[in-house]
Amino acid sequence: MIDLKACPLWLYRLLPFLRWWPNVTAHTFKADSVAALTGALIVLPQAVAFATIAGLPPEYGLYAAMVPAVVAALWGSSWHLVSGPTTAISIVVFAAISPLAEPGSPQFVTLVLTLTFLAGAIQLAMGLARLGGLVNFISHTVIIGFTAGAAILIAASQIKNFFGLDMPRGAHFHEVLIHFGSHLTDIQPWVATVGAATLAAGILARRYLPKLPYMIVAMVVGSVTAAVLNARLGQEATGILTVGALAASFPPLSMPDFSLTAIKQTIFPATIIAVLALTEAVAIARSVATRSDQRIDSNQEFVGQGLSNLAGSFFSGYASSGSFNRSGVNYASGAKTPLAAAMSALFLLLIVLLVAPLAAYLPVPSMAAILFIVAWSLIDFHHIGEIVKRHKRERVVLALTFVGTLVDLEKGIFLGILVSLLFYLYRTSQPSIRELVPDPAELRNPRRKFVAKTPDTATCPQMPILRVEGSIFFGAVEHVQRHFRNVDEADPDKKNLLITARAIGFIDLAGAEMLAKESNRRRKLGGNLYLVGVQPDFCEMLRRSGQVDTVGEDQIFRHKGEALQAIYPRLDNEICRRCTARIFDECHVALPDGTPRAVADQREAEAALARLHAQGATAS
Template sequence: MLRLVRLLPPWLIHPNRDGLRDDLIAGSTIAVMLVPQAMAYAMLAGLPPVVGLYASTLPLLTYALLGSSRQLAVGPVAIISLMVFTACAPLAQSGTTDYVALVLLLTIMIGFIQFVAGLLRLGFVVNFFSQAVISGFTSAAAIVIALSQMKHLLGIQLGTEKNVFKLVAEIARHAPEANGATLALGAASVAGLWFLKKRFPHFPSAILFVVVGTLLSYFGLSKLGVETVGAVPRGLPGFTMPRFSLDAVRHLVPAALAICFVGYMESISVAKYVAARAGHKIDPNRELLGLGAANLVASLFSGYPVTGGLSRTAVAYQAGARTQRAAVMTSVLILLTLLLLTPLFYYLPKAVLSAIIVVAVGALLDYKEAVHLFRIKRADGLTFLLTFVCTLAIGIEQGLLIGLVFSLGLFIWRSSHPHTAELGYLESEGVFRNVLRHPEAKVYPGTLILRPDASLYFANTKFLEDCLAQDVAGRPGIRWIVLDMSGVNDIDAVAVDVLEKLVGAYRHRGIEFAFAAMKGPVRDVVKRAGWEEKQGHVHYPSLQHALRGIRVLGDSGGDL
């Protein structure tokens, strides 16, 4: 019971009036944003628009109870909606009962994976994935999302082609069939929304265009072939139990894992950013629990996958949200919308909803990030570019997977090829430095000083062995090898064994080893390996001590 109470948010355990007005204002602001966005994103996911509203009610309340962020605005987002469509469209016709059942099954799978990951405290895993992958993926996804809305902006029929280049060709082929009224409304909506977003970023422009577009449709545009949302069911979301099928689960597992990862990355990134500015901390594992529970609830009450939204969270923070009472207010207002206002959406043009999507995802196309990554480190720039191109050319899930594999491959390669520097004494500063960067640094006759700048483990000891062999081969007359271990934070048993073998092999060649500046955790490992009892395994607290100990320097320090 005490553990359950600890999971509850402070604003619920110790309610107070501080910031209540700000929370109510922020919650109302987000509700005004979320109603048209949720309907638009549900349409992007191949679902009836009302499903987006369902996903914006009870899931928000659930996250508000369990999540650790005070300002995170949870709900439907564009990228997750596209990934849902990409996963389910090959298995059923979008909008049908079977399709909705697949989405509910996918949602409960996502919720289960996230919730269990939170219980197992796996939030740290996200640290292994490069931001370059996410940036490349979201930039490509923004293009895919925008192109997928051309059918509603032009009033034409398009297939479910995943390859962007083929999709562009299909759009060009069907463009002459565009409905003039739909094209005019869509173009005007995109231009107007973009202008208002740039000039008046806090103005609820989406609601304005929803109202204007609905009125124009009601007074005649619908008769010119402009497609509208149609009847939207009134009432609260009902309880639904997803239909389980082993075959469907097997097909949806890769998509569920990809959506879990992307959703969590988007959510935790914006949550940490806002929390840092607001002066509080985010618990990654509790975020997994909160998002997992929100998606479980979404699957049971006719919703679809949700996560923290970047733009809505930023607006919530700027509007003064202090706690998740703002999310509660948002949820209540959308419930009231479902109860009272859904008949007003009958004449809402789909072109307006698509325009909202296109303008919203425009911020995700971040070419500046690519330039920044290439300037700072070319490998990260290549990761961005590879993920971007593969997502466009092959598909959403495949592009993300390729980017992740490439990123992890780079990580493994870097850790297996640690930077290793030969050191010399820089007399002008009184320190040891890399002789490649400081050719004037003094080296000592018969002594090679090396510093590996990484933890030593089974995958990189061969690289260290090769570095030693290369340096010794180029320096005849070497009598001592001094390893500066100050850059080694950890060492495993395999690396200890390899070092022992190296000591023995070089001793047969008349070369001895000395180890300097071992950190505590490393000393603990070598102590358990019995180095103190073994002859020749000498270690010193610093390089100066090591050089004096092997009598390269005199007792007074010589010329150091």
């Protein structure tokens, strides 16, 4: 018998499920089975709805929740993440492929499989390249704006099914609204009645029957309503269409189209889906992990998602990602290991074999009504309100992502990412620079506590103290250098400058060169540049760039007390003699040349008295 705990590291990387497999016991298996059955019941109506959004036959949503879910669970890193079809991915699939082929047609399905394969390949490549940290650069605001825009598009795409209208295929959002407004008289009343009954039942069930799956309740009510109307008036009179019976079978083998034409048509949307799906999956995994006290490996999650989509493309599944609803339910249901997510796919298969024929009674307007509810639930009104009220720049990112998604869903999320990164670069290129002074209340404190300067605070006439908070890199050099030069340009006596560098997170070659130039400039003025609280990485960059000698190792200090004791004797003795601010402890002890302060003050008083006598004699 193989001892899994003694496996080499390379085997763990190749088969990551070996890490948690020894934790599977009779107790965890029972808990995982309950969670898996709960998840299978929930995913059944969702998968059918998501496949409808994607323009695929309903059973393809079920297939996407089977093999991909198993592979993602075994090769991912999260204990509770459940993968499968999702709303956002489904709407991107539809938007990308519907202009190329008729939704639901064999050509459409084949292109979707190619799209799924390419998305999986991109995800796997990113995981193997250890690019998991890239998802941190996609802000939460972008995801909120994109999801809200996708929700509106979902609702718009189902208007024709809800009201029984004919609409041109691939119409843009504004075209759908214009067409709907100009064809209000063509609404089929019985179709709309079934949709309204389903919508009302879903809303009421979600609010007053939280323990029951609201989608199933709404489907039953819609199906009964349609059956009654068809029985009394006839299907030709009502115009109510049904989804049709689902294929009750294992996910059939499939083959993507690997022709150059198909790859060219799908590579760009595949990249969007890959990035969006990875962001969604990692964000959900981290969210659940905060409750389960687990650490998520983003790179392994990339690998798991990539392999799941690669496998799904050969088992009739379309692009999948982590599902927040199903992952949350999986955790809340008591799942202990990723085996629960894998088993949910098996339970789903058994359920499909039993209930697939019942889909023949499911009305199309009922599916549209359910998707209206799904779309509404996708819009995060709480966070949107907070962003609009409190965050000016995030408000712009949200608006551009939302509008960009409505105009062109494939490019909307990239527009949001680009704008958010531009704001990020703008912020980092302008690190906060504050002037500090020693705390007057703790002048004798050996720790030399510094506080922010206020308009009433006295400052040193020779050496201001600046705190730089942020990174000094090529994009921030001009901003930092301008602040340094403003000091002596406003007051020529301030030839010295002390920089507290503890809050400087990173410095690059351009930043090191800027400090060297500033040090040389101040030496020519008769002063110097001093650094205190320098971190090891900061010093290492100065050494590697060859600038440590230019700055001067004797100008670099670890602690404030050490710095002030070394710098004070280098200050201008005459300016210190006349100074009344005396903000440093050393100022009260002696002048920079070592003359005791009491003696210096007495001499200054005698000199002032002599000047007064001289002025009096001159006046007389």
